[in-house]
Amino acid sequence: MNKGKNLIRLAGVFAVFTIIIYGTSPYGAGQIVKDSSRIRADLIKIDTMAAFGRLEKPPVVFLHDAHTEALAKKNLDCTACHLTEKDQIFPKFKRIKDIDRIAVMNIYHTECIACHGEMKVAREKAGPVECDGCHRAESQYASSRQPMGFDISLHSRHSEAQEKKCERCHHEYDEKEKKLFYAKEKEGTCRYCHKAETKDNVISIRLASHIACINCHSKTLAKKLASGPVTCSGCHDLAAQQKIKKISPIPRMERKQPDIVLIKSAPKDAVMDADMENQNRMKFVPFDHQAHENYNDTCRVCHHETLKPCNQCHALAGTEEGKGVNLENAMHQAGAAESCLGCHETQKGAENCAGCHAPMGKISKRKDDLCQKCHMMPVSETEKVLNSDAENLLAAEMLKSRKSVIGTYPEKDIPEKVVIKHLSKDYEPVDFPHRKIVHALMDKIKNNKLAGYFHSDEGTICKGCHHNSPVSKKPPQCGSCHGKAFDENNPLKPGIIGAYHQQCMGCHQEMGIEKPAGCTDCHKKK
Amino acid sequence: MSISRRKFLGWIGAAGLGSALGKSAFAAGSKHFEGHPGSLGILHDITQCVGCRSCEAACARENALPVPDKPFKDLSVLEEKRRTTAADYTVVNKYEVPGRKAPLFVKKQCNHCLEPACASVCFVRAFKKTETGAVTYDASVCVGCRYCMVACPFEIPTYEYDEALSPRVMKCTMCYPRIMRGEIPACVEACPKEALTFGKREDLINIARERIRQYPDRYIDHIYGETEMGGTSWLYLSSVPFKEVGMREDLGVTPAPELTSGALSAVPVVVGLWPVLLMGLFAISKRKEIVFREELESVKKAAQPPIKEDI
Numbered sequence: 001m002n003k004g005k006n007l008i009r010l011a012g013v014f015a016v017f018t019i020i021i022y023g024t025s026p027y028g029a030g031q032i033v034k035d036s037s038r039i040r041a042d043l044i045k046i047d048t049m050a051a052f053g054r055l056e057k058p059p060v061v062f063l064h065d066a067h068t069e070a071l072a073k074k075n076l077d078c079t080a081c082h083l084t085e086k087d088q089i090f091p092k093f094k095r096i097k098d099i100d101r102i103a104v105m106n107i108y109h110t111e112c113i114a115c116h117g118e119m120k121v122a123r124e125k126a127g128p129v130e131c132d133g134c135h136r137a138e139s140q141y142a143s144s145r146q147p148m149g150f151d152i153s154l155h156s157r158h159s160e161a162q163e164k165k166c167e168r169c170h171h172e173y174d175e176k177e178k179k180l181f182y183a184k185e186k187e188g189t190c191r192y193c194h195k196a197e198t199k200d201n202v203i204s205i206r207l208a209s210h211i212a213c214i215n216c217h218s219k220t221l222a223k224k225l226a227s228g229p230v231t232c233s234g235c236h237d238l239a240a241q242q243k244i245k246k247i248s249p250i251p252r253m254e255r256k257q258p259d260i261v262l263i264k265s266a267p268k269d270a271v272m273d274a275d276m277e278n279q280n281r282m283k284f285v286p287f288d289h290q291a292h293e294n295y296n297d298t299c300r301v302c303h304h305e306t307l308k309p310c311n312q313c314h315a316l317a318g319t320e321e322g323k324g325v326n327l328e329n330a331m332h333q334a335g336a337a338e339s340c341l342g343c344h345e346t347q348k349g350a351e352n353c354a355g356c357h358a359p360m361g362k363i364s365k366r367k368d369d370l371c372q373k374c375h376m377m378p379v380s381e382t383e384k385v386l387n388s389d390a391e392n393l394l395a396a397e398m399l400k401s402r403k404s405v406i407g408t409y410p411e412k413d414i415p416e417k418v419v420i421k422h423l424s425k426d427y428e429p430v431d432f433p434h435r436k437i438v439h440a441l442m443d444k445i446k447n448n449k450l451a452g453y454f455h456s457d458e459g460t461i462c463k464g465c466h467h468n469s470p471v472s473k474k475p476p477q478c479g480s481c482h483g484k485a486f487d488e489n490n491p492l493k494p495g496i497i498g499a500y501h502q503q504c505m506g507c508h509q510e511m512g513i514e515k516p517a518g519c520t521d522c523h524k525k526k
Numbered sequence: 527m528s529i530s531r532r533k534f535l536g537w538i539g540a541a542g543l544g545s546a547l548g549k550s551a552f553a554a555g556s557k558h559f560e561g562h563p564g565s566l567g568i569l570h571d572i573t574q575c576v577g578c579r580s581c582e583a584a585c586a587r588e589n590a591l592p593v594p595d596k597p598f599k600d601l602s603v604l605e606e607k608r609r610t611t612a613a614d615y616t617v618v619n620k621y622e623v624p625g626r627k628a629p630l631f632v633k634k635q636c637n638h639c640l641e642p643a644c645a646s647v648c649f650v651r652a653f654k655k656t657e658t659g660a661v662t663y664d665a666s667v668c669v670g671c672r673y674c675m676v677a678c679p680f681e682i683p684t685y686e687y688d689e690a691l692s693p694r695v696m697k698c699t700m701c702y703p704r705i706m707r708g709e710i711p712a713c714v715e716a717c718p719k720e721a722l723t724f725g726k727r728e729d730l731i732n733i734a735r736e737r738i739r740q741y742p743d744r745y746i747d748h749i750y751g752e753t754e755m756g757g758t759s760w761l762y763l764s765s766v767p768f769k770e771v772g773m774r775e776d777l778g779v780t781p782a783p784e785l786t787s788g789a790l791s792a793v794p795v796v797v798g799l800w801p802v803l804l805m806g807l808f809a810i811s812k813r814k815e816i817v818f819r820e821e822l823e824s825v826k827k828a829a830q831p832p833i834k835e836d837i
Contacts, residue, residue, distance in 0.1 A: 358744075361740035361741050362739075362740060362741060362742055362743070485720060486710065486714075486723060486724050486725050488725065488726075488729065491725070491729055491732065491733045491736075492733060492736060492737075494720045495720065497718055497720070498717075498718070498719060498720025501718045501719045501720070502574065502719055502720065505576065505719065509628060512627075519578065519718075
């Protein structure tokens with residue numbers, strides 16, 4: 001009898017144990033959103049109450065497109081939820097601004113739940129009406145929103161559509177009169193004033209772009225004309241962004257911007273006194289602004305704060321306006337996309353360039369005469385008062401005089417084949433197709449103006465492989481410098497075999513060259 | 527014999543006092559062994575390895591290991607992740623990392639830790655950390671307990687289970703005979719890409735740092751093995767986080783012997799002090815009982831009526 005009772009007790013404990021372990025899901029474990037329909041670009045996190053203090057309930061994940069679709073089915077538009085005043089639509093839900101905590105909460109609760117309730121009564125698919133239907137601790141949705149912006153192609157399409165009437169979108173703000181006005185030839189990107197967060201009465205770029213763009217798009221749609229999107233996913237979905245038509249060639253923006261400029265150390269119309277003349281130790285730089293306009297998707301890459309010239313804020317010595325970044329840093333800072341050199345360094349990472357440039361490392365000793373490639377215009381040849389027109393003509397002349405063609409030695413001086421027979425214990429010597437490789441490298445960069453200009457001297461391209469030695473028609477062979485491996489005196493220099501393999505295989509890998517592969521493609525086994 | 531509550535509490539209190547009085551188990555916790563000066567090591571640059579398996583071939587040749595089923599030229603074995611075996615001191619594994627078009631290859635072998643776990647657990651001193659940096663194995667004293675296989679955090683030592691009469695523990699020797707002759711390990715010599723660099727450990731760390739400095743986009747800013755498990759003689763550089771190429775990142779910087787030295791050093795204290803203390807207490811409490819009984823005897827005797835003598 002006892003045994004039976006014990007068995008029942010044991011079974012009971014076991015059952016409770018099993019239920020607890022397997023029946024309940026782990027608390028707080030993040031649910032992996034696997035279903036692709038739950039990854040959407042229109043997620044808005046409603047946490048307005050956070051501005052008023054600590055949140056009592058989790059923020060609400062709101063699906064904007066789902067609501068616009070549902071309302072469209074009932075022939076309702078944005079005004080169903082958004083208030084308008086004199087043609088101006090307000091982005092907040094059924095209110096113009098947040099007054100206080102209770103009022104905002106009530107607006108959300110009464111309006112949302114009322115509408116959901118009505119639809120439920122009408123037996124339509126509707127959102128939740130209970131608290132944790134909206135205020136979920138773990139959302140089942142994940143946002144796939146991509147940031148959206150204008151590039152020069154999209155801008156060009158818009159200006160065409162607006163009949164080149166810039167005033168329809170571009171405005172400035174008059175502090176005294178407290179109103180917006182249009183300033184011709186002062187147009188810039190919205191982001192120069194509208195930053196990431198709303199500050200005082202300058203609304204954030206998010207609000208500004210939604211109000212401006214969606215308003216105009218919906219009006220155009222109402223006229224039954226082709227227009228941009230009005231839904232969240234229309235702009236913010238990756239697939240939709242990739243479908244945006246890109247025009248080519250992109251017509252040049254008409255803002256009276258210069259074609260060719262002379263980059264000087266002081267802004268235009270500054271009077272050059274003796275002091276300033278003394279400070280200019282480097283020659284001025286002629287710059288092809290027109291060509292550079294198309295090298296980036298937006299003007300903001302270089303003109304990151306304003307469309308004015310760089311030296312307006314970045315003086316020779318740092319200024320507060322330029323956030324302490326002096327002119328040298330602004331022009332030469334490696335790693336900064338806004339600087340000349342920074343952008344050029346990034347170009348060197350392209351696949352066609354990486355074979356030679358990737359092994360060169362970040363900290364390369366820059367030759368002094370490399371400066372002369374850009375700094376061409378002696379200061380003495382410029383006017384005392386920095387007069388842009390005459391100087392820009394001079395700059396244009398200098399630019400024309402540059403040759404942007406890759407220079408190399410005559411054919412007969414480039415060996416056709418080089419036989420590499422160092423230490424070949426297991427493999428036959430390598431018949432290295434030297435000339436073919438030189439031609440292949442030149443072929444890859446022949447259409448690139450930047451590459452052409454910097455490789456215009458004869459021996460420059462040879463230095464991709466014949467490195468750490470002076471430029472010459474007969475540069476040192478690899479075996480002249482690379483010998484024994486693991487030499488304590490030269491810890492960073494590979495031995496001859498390592499040097500060959502790292503250089504050859506490294507270049508092939510960086511440039512995505514599939515063949516030759518394996519060992520015997522280059523040297524046969526003995 | 528039943529024990530009174532008072533006695534019981536007394537013994538527990540004594541035991542507690544005894545353990546509190548024992549020296550706290552420290553065993554040289556403030557010392558940090560950086561390796562014998564001038565000890566050697568190997569720097570493995572994962573970005574350079576192409577998975578040609580020349581190192582595996584050279585190692586098998588040098589150590590007279592049995593010929594494998596698939597020749598070393600056969601690169602299809604890289605499709606599976608392999609471990610060191612009794613016939614392979616070293617293996618190369620292939621890792622496809624998402625976001626990178628070319629796969630990464632990593633060579634795996636004994637890391638010759640500065641303070642090896644295997645040497646620490648071996649109670650017959652079969653493993654020795656030599657001054658060259660290599661951790662060598664003496665098969666003649668090994669008893670085959672395989673504690674070393676349990677202890678190694680990298681799971682490297684393997685065992686010749688198929689050998690009936692004298693099985694050995696098998697692991698990379700850093701080509702100890704060769705480095706004693708002044709040569710370099712066979713795998714390092716064989717690597718065509720110089721993905722393996724041989725030299726003094728301190729020099730290798732400087733070389734690794736210099737490579738990271740010169741190519742910051744190419745390398746993760748960490749030398750694996752510099753501090754892992756108190757430091758190893760094999761150092762690794764990688765372009766992706768190390769756990770994506772099968773290397774444990776959860777090992778910490780405490781050397782394996784230090785993890786156990788605390789508990790082990792407490793054993794003599796406990797074995798030496800506690801019996802003496804507890805026996806002493808027992809003797810004291812027993813003594814009281816003896817005295818009590820003696821007194822009882824004497825009282826009883828005194829209470830007895832005097833023996834009547836016949837006159």
